[in-house]
Amino acid sequence: MERAGDAAGTEHAPDSAAEPVIELEGVAKVFDVRHRAGRGLRRERREVRAVDGLTFTVPRGEVVGYIGPNGAGKSTTIKMLTGILNPSAGRIRICGIDPTRERTRLARRIGVVFGQRTTLWWDLPLRDSYELVRRMYRIGTARYEANLARCVELLDLSALLDVPVRQLSLGQRMRGDIAAALLHDPEVLYLDEPTIGLDVISKSRVRDFLRTVNAERSTTVLLTTHDLTDIETLCRRVMVIDHGRLMYDGGLAGLHAVGESERTLVADFAHELAPVTVEGARFVRAEGPRQWLAFPAAASAAPLVAALAARYPLVDLSVREPAIEDVIARMYGQPG
Numbered sequence: 220m221e222r223a224g225d226a227a228g229t230e231h232a233p234d235s236a237a238e239p240v241i242e243l244e245g246v247a248k249v250f251d252v253r254h255r256a257g258r259g260l261r262r263e264r265r266e267v268r269a270v271d272g273l274t275f276t277v278p279r280g281e282v283v284g285y286i287g288p289n290g291a292g293k294s295t296t297i298k299m300l301t302g303i304l305n306p307s308a309g310r311i312r313i314c315g316i317d318p319t320r321e322r323t324r325l326a327r328r329i330g331v332v333f334g335q336r337t338t339l340w341w342d343l344p345l346r347d348s349y350e351l352v353r354r355m356y357r358i359g360t361a362r363y364e365a366n367l368a369r370c371v372e373l374l375d376l377s378a379l380l381d382v383p384v385r386q387l388s389l390g391q392r393m394r395g396d397i398a399a400a401l402l403h404d405p406e407v408l409y410l411d412e413p414t415i416g417l418d419v420i421s422k423s424r425v426r427d428f429l430r431t432v433n434a435e436r437s438t439t440v441l442l443t444t445h446d447l448t449d450i451e452t453l454c455r456r457v458m459v460i461d462h463g464r465l466m467y468d469g470g471l472a473g474l475h476a477v478g479e480s481e482r483t484l485v486a487d488f489a490h491e492l493a494p495v496t497v498e499g500a501r502f503v504r505a506e507g508p509r510q511w512l513a514f515p516a517a518a519s520a521a522p523l524v525a526a527l528a529a530r531y532p533l534v535d536l537s538v539r540e541p542a543i544e545d546v547i548a549r550m551y552g553q554p555g
């Protein structure tokens with residue numbers, strides 16, 4: 220396995236004493252795809268190696284970002300970790316359980332949220348969907364009520380419980396889905412793009428909730444996302460996968476360092492100014508009183524902000540994260 224992280228020195232030090240909850244050894248998934256060859260009726264077989272020899276472990280309580288370009292093999296990995304797909308080769312254990320052989324037993328220990336699809340019943344109010352989840356998992360009444368109350372409180376669901384799922388906005392539905400995945404107290408949570416398409420407020424509510432759940436219950440989380448802020452706010456460790464292989468396993472700062480990626484400071488001044496100069500950042504462009512400055516993503520924005528505020532009539536500012544695609548492209552030495 221190539222470990223781009225080794226080049227920069229990974230900042231993530233796996234806690235070898237912690238019990239591994241997710242274990243993969245040499246896992247591969249090959250799809251047999253048939254497609255029409257030429258103009259005739261002849262069909263050719265082609266192999267797609269969606270996952271190609273993955274080996275890693277995740278200890279209990281860790282929140283790991285699992286990122287990569289489109290078609291990298293992220294969803295295929297998650298499907299194998301839930302037992303929906305069987306690996307073509309290798310060994311998987313989740314909480315010591317083989318997902319292929321004991322999918323039903325595993326279902327009690329894991330929760331899954333696919334951002335693009337809902338697991339809720341479209342025509343039923345949220346409350347009734349949760350009741351069905353309770354029966355499916357045979358959750359005891361006291362535990363169910365306590366978990367539901369906690370989710371309702373933290374995800375602000377009380378006004379939504381009697382609304383049919385099809386009438387919920389995307390952000391409301393996502394909060395509803397996340398609660399449904401947690402009612403049975405899973406030890407492991409797989410989240411596939413949980414913030415996709417959500418507005419800023421819904422995203423931050425989902426992130427706060429996941430942080431709280433992880434802190435309170437030591438839930439192990441594997442998070443697939445295209446939003447770097449999800450990783451930044453939730454994950455100490457990030458794995459990059461491409462063409463089904465693990466390309467990086469380490470901290471986000473290490474990933475930024477490998478790719479020399481940059482964040483952008485967007486500064487609004489009281490009036491139009493000549494390009495400002497501040498140590499540690501480079502001027503990118505200006506538009507009226509607004510200027511864009513780039514600085515290394517692994518560096519802190521605080522000293523730059525302090526220097527700008529001391530020297531210029533600063534009115535407002537925000538920091539923009541690089542796109543995950545850009546960070547990964549730079550990691551491979553391509554321009555972002």
Ligand SMILES: Nc1ncnc2c1ncn2[C@@H]1O[C@H](COP(=O)(O)OP(=O)(O)OP(=O)(O)O)[C@@H](O)[C@H]1O
Binds near residue numbers: 250252267269289292
């Ligand atoms: N059922 C299938 N049959 C054939 N090929 C498949 C199947 N599922 C996935 N693939 C292929 O496997 C590769 C990995 O797909 P996968 O959906 O795991 O990627 P991903 O990293 O989740 O991408 P995205 O970010 O776009 O969701 C792709 O080339 C995809 O076309």
